[in-house]
Every structure is written in structure tokens, then in C-alpha cells.
Amino acid sequence: MSAGSLAEHLRLACRYAGVSVRSQLQYRASFVMLALSQFVVTAIEFVGIWALFLRFGSLRGWTLAEVAVLYGMVHVSFALAEAAGRGFDLFPGCVRMGDFDRILLRPRSTVFQIAVQEFQIMRLGRFTQGVAALAWGAAAVHAVWTVVGVLAVAIGVATGAAIFYALFVLQGTLAFWTVETLEIMNTVTYGGTEAAQYPLSIYRGWLRTLFTFVVPLACANYLPAGWVFGRADAPGLPVLIVCPVVGAAFLGVCLWLWRFGEKRYVSTGN
Amino acid sequence: MSLIHVRDLRKSFRVSERAPGMVGAFAGLVRRRCRIVEALAGVTFDVEAGEIVGYIGPNGAGKSTTIKVLSGILVPDSGECLVGSRVPWRDRLNHVRDLGVVFGQRTQLWWDLPVTESFDLLRAIYGVPRRDFAERRELLVELLCIGRLLNTPVRQLSLGERMRCDIAAALLHGPRILFLDEPTIGLDAPSKLAVRDFIRRLVREQGTTVILTTHDLDDIEALCTRVLLIAAGRVLMDGTLDSLRETVTHERRLTLDLTEAAEIREPGARVVYAEGSRVVLAFDPEETSAPDLVARIAARYAVRDLFIHSVPIDEIVAALYAEHAT
């Protein structure tokens, strides 16, 4: 961060967000269509899950309602990250068109400028269907919802959002080296969402390890929800503390890696 | 100590190449070939505060590379560079706070927003105190005549209007130094004049230092007392326009408007151009005196009008470029 208080940066971020949202609302019909199509595209997945539960009845002890909670949590997380992290998504284009030079010419941290560039409201599509699934699942589940339980879900969603956001930052950082790497990151973001829709316990070792220790999506929904449903893989783990800490640390590392990309850019002139 | 101090700047780039055709495409899967391009091969110059310097050179000569280094967005391989006693790329945040840059080809304004909102956003980004900002904004709006454009989204502006808004945007934070990269490209004549007028005034009244990179030599002629010519990564010429001219030729030109087409043959003068009733002659004033030549021509041919001028700067620069072609 550059000189300037946190408050000042937050104010600036809000200003950018306002600008971005107003800009998108200018194309109102387009926004509605985009949000709606996003809703359908993402909801389709749940139709598949529902059909399979109709056939099989349960997934290694997990009920449809419980999986719906997992599903809802990860999609809400991802939608939040997509909305806020759009700047990094667009970053490869920014580099390719030479717009990063203009970013460097402004007296603010480059990662900050990219981060606040856009707040994409059409992600409301995925967000809404995630909330719907989460709400239905939470209501249908055979568990008593205490304040702590709700807190656990909220913390999980926030952690998931931080992790996905960190992955977008990483994706942006990779664009400093080549614009051809988008797909490998999509593997982890979309693939991660896909995998985390289901309880991580059903996967084989390497996938479980990947999403617990490398990209800690286990902290996004499986551990918090599992703890609420009394199914935690690791009982005794203070989920409410460990999950957000892990998420924040992951985000911190990804933000730190950005500076290497920037250094390369100003050395090679892109 | 001069404001901008550059010594022996060097910078090379690696450019990847691919052989053409299908074979090349498959080979590219395995290995990429690279070639080294030396963009700056030892650039040296100084610029004092308040100067307007023209920076010219053929394409690929190293102009934008130099500007990028001076802006702090590119790190050179070697050499010294100080701008206001700062090393641009080491102290980026503080350095760019005092710098304004206008790229002719791309706008820095937000496409969908009214101009005034872009300005407000820039104020917040640069952290300019509100009062200073309001004063400066008013002045710039007045000088660049963009008052009635302020509420228009940038995407609806014409090229000339956008350029003037971009120039204002680059100066809102009161930088000491202004880099202009092709600022008049694509502009119509009145806009070009407006921009040139403004820059002259800016330098005169605010003492801003301006480096102008352009292919439009009328801009150079109108604005710059000093010209740097760069080719193949080296500064070849550094001086006034007149001295630049002198290095290429001492010739002057005599343009004639005859009452009817005629072939002109005159000792001491060479026909450079002849179309219909217009003829342009070249002569060396040291060998043939101008009044003498005019008298002889007027006596021998039916001349309706005539005027004497220097060799157009375009030709001078073209000759220089050709001499040092990359």
C-alpha cells in the first residue's frame, strides 16, 4: 500500500465501486440478462445433484440438504470473489493492451488499482442461486441452528471468498509472465467450486490434500459446515479460528506474490 | 543540477520469433526463438526546468523507451537517470505524483463516465487538496475550452475534444513535468492550434517542463526551441531547429506562382518541383544571393507571386532518418 491511511484507501475503493456499478447500470437490460443467464448456468448444476440424490438417496452419509448447504456456501463465496475480483480477471487484457503503463503512472499501489477497478454486479446471478440453495438446505437439514452455527457458516463463506479472491490475484500475477495461463487457474477456481460443492471426504487423497493444504477450500465450507452437522473430519479443531486465519494467510501470500510480477514487468517492458 | 539528467542509458529487449507456416507452428510448441533488440544504446541529455523539448526519431528509434524510463515504468539495463533528484523507477509513487503524461492514442479517462467524474476520480487518486484542485480545474477548463464538455461521457467526445480533456486530466495534480506522446495525432487544424497555444501558455505561466514526442513536425516547429533527434537508440542531434536544419543543408527555397506554366532554367538554382504554374527552386544562398536570383527570375519569366523559405522541416528530418535508418 502507498502512503495514505487505510481509511483513505477504503474511501477510494468505495468511490471506484460506485463508479463501476453506475457504469454497469447504464446498460440495464444487459445486466438483467447477464445476471439471469448466470443464475441459470449455475443453477443447472444443482439440478444434476438433485437428480442423483433422487437415485442414490445419500452421498456417503451426507443428505441432499447438507450438500445443499455446502453447495450454497461455496457458490456464494465464489460469487462474492467474482464480483470483487473482476479487475484481476480483466488484467491479462489490461497488460496486453498496454494499459498497465497508465496504472504505473498513478501514485497508488498497482494491485490496489487493479483490485478496485470493477465491481461486477451480474454475479448476482450465481449469488442468488447460492443463497437459495443455502437457505433451503439450512432449513431442511436435521440440525439445530445456534448463533455459533450461523457464525460458522458466515465465517466459512467469508473465508471462501477470500481464497477465491486470492486465486484471482494469483491469476492476474501470472499474466505478467504470459497471457496464456488463464485456463490453468480456471482449473482451480471453477474446479475448486465444482469439487467443494460436495463433501471433501468423498475424494481421493490427492484431491483432498490439494483442497486442504494447497488451496485451502476445506476451510470455506467443508470444515465449518461439517462441524455444525457434527461430521467434522477433525474434531477438536477450533474451526472458527483456524478457517479465517488460513484464508487470510492465503490471501496475504497471493497479494505478496504480485510484486514479483510487477518487478518483471518494469524490467522487461512487457 | 538540471531537472532531468540522463547519462548513457542502455536497454535491450528480447523478442520472440516464430518461423512461418505449419512447421513453425509445431516447432513453436517446443521451443521459442529469441532475438535481442537494443532499444537504447547509450542515451545522454539534460533538460532544464521550463524547457519545451521535442523528441523526434524514426519508428523504433527508442523514443517511447526513453519516455518509459523517465516515467519510472521501465528499468534500464544500465546508465544514470535522475528526474528532480529522484531515480524514477526506484521511487515510483513519489515520482509519478509530480508527473503528467498524455498518450495520444489512448485516453486515461473512464470511458463511460462524464468527464467531470473522471476528474473527480483523479483528484481522489492523486490526493489533491480540494481547494487547489478546484482552482486548477477551473483554470484548465477555461484555457482548454472544455467547459461545455464536462458532463459528456468520454465515449461521446470527438478526438479533439477528448485530447483536450486528456491534457487537462494530466495536469489536474499540478505536475512539474509533462510528457506528451503524439498529442495532436488525428486532430483537426483548429484543435491542433488550440493544443499548441495551451502548451505554450502552460510553460510560460506555470513553468512546466515539457517533453514532446511526435511525428508531427509542425508541432515541433511551433513549440520547441530545442530538438533531440534519436535514432537506433542513440541521440544524434541535440540543438535548435535551425541548427538541425543547418546540419543537413544550407539550401533555401524559392516558390514561384507563374501566370502560365513554363520551364525554368536558371544558373545557381535547381528545380525541385514543377506542376502547372507552380515551380519550386532550390538555391544555396552562399553561392547565389537571394535578391539577385529573384531579380533574374522576375526579369525572365512572368511571375505572379513568389516567396522565399527554408527547406521544410519534414524533408530535413526525412533526410536525417534516411541517413540513420535502423
Place this chain on the structure above:
Amino acid sequence: MSAYAAVIGARFRVLLQYRAAAFAGFVTQIFWGWIRLMVFQAFYQSSAAPQPMSLPQVADYIWLGQAMLAMFPWNVDGEIRDMVRTGRVAYEMLRPADVYWVWFCRAVAQRTAPTLLRAVPLLALALVFFGMRTPPGAAEALWFAACLAGALLISSAVSTILNITLLWTVAGDGIARLAPSLILITSGMIVPVPFFPVPIRRVIEALPFRGVNDLPFRVYSGHIPATQAWQVLTQQLAWTMVLVLFGRWLMARGLKRMVVQGG
């Protein structure tokens, strides 16, 4: 005809430039395949009730789905979208070739080149390491190949229709975005069609899209016996014809509309 071949060749070259993307896409699909496979394995472990397909058949289905992903009518052709937006599509009308067939061949080209690049290595890996089986017999293998061609035709026809809807700019954009996901589920990409409850299956069976994934993949594993595979091919070809005719009709209306509007 050589013009069409040139289009396919050019596509190949463009794709080969993006070597990192090609590799990354490859990894993505392996990843995706494994996730889906493990989910199904977990489901099968959770219930002893008989299922419409055996787990090995589902596994074959999943890997084929990943291998043939590029054949799916995902997105509209970006070039065509630009052409419509800028009005250059008018030049397409001036060319001597029949516009519909040019666009159809583009769609075919866009499906063959990337599919071949991805499918061959992916299937090789799946067969050797991931437990995918070969078809039960030569008959199944041959019918599968034929049905794959049928799938390509349907997919190209559908894709061409989506591209044509772009001529109706705003509405077309919406359709182009929504359609792939609806096609996704009705083609059996997400879940093989036999797993759906009966009412939904009825709807899916009335649509052409299962000819892109569900039917050919089940021919491969023998879930649809070789003796009945001819029905699949016939269905595919019939649907292709319907889609082509519809596409041509739609294009005529679309171009006329454009001319009228001075598009």
C-alpha cells in the same frame, strides 16, 4: 472446397500458438473428469439399489465427455459476433459462397481441430491409466465412430443456429448465453440421461441435444447395444437435417431483417 480446408488449417495454426493454454486446458479436463468420477464413485458406494448404468459405464461416459468437450456448442463464434456488431456481416453476403454453409463449415472446423488436439492424448491417458475401458467389441467401436460424426454434425448445426441468432443483436445475445447451459443439461453432459427422473427424461428425449453426448457415449460402452446403434445414427442425421433446415430458414429471415434495417 479448398477454401473450407484452408479455414480448418488456419484454426489449427492459431491453436498451436497457445501451447500453454493447450496444456492447461488438458490438465483442467483431467481434473474435472476425476472430480466427476469420484463423485459418482461415492454415490455408488452409498446405495445398493440397482442403477440405470454400471459404474464402469459411467466412468467411460465421463472420460468421453471430457475428451469431446470441444465439440460442444459452447459459445458463439467471437468473430461472427464482431462481424454483426460492426456490420461487416454484409460482406459475407456479398461473397460467392452460400453464407449458411460457410458458417456451418466454420462451426465444424472449430469443433474438429480442438477436439482432436485434446481428445487423443486425453483418451490415451484415460484408457491406460484412469481405468477407462475400450468398447466391448469392434461393432461398438465402429458405431461409436459413426455416431461421433453424427454428434459433430448436430453440434455444428446447433452452434450455427446460435451464431445466426446474433443477427438479432439484443435478443440474440441473451439466447446465446442461456442456450449452452440448457443444452448442457439436456445433452447429458452433467448427468447421463438415464439417471434423470422419468418426466425430465421425456423432455430430454424430445430434444436433439442428447445426440451430442449421451447417445454416442452410451453406444461406446455398449449400454446402447450395437444392434440398436443404427437408431442413434438415424436420429442424429434426422435431427441434423431439421436443425440445418431451421438454421437456413432463420438465416434467411435474419439477413432480410438486416438488409431492411440497413444493418
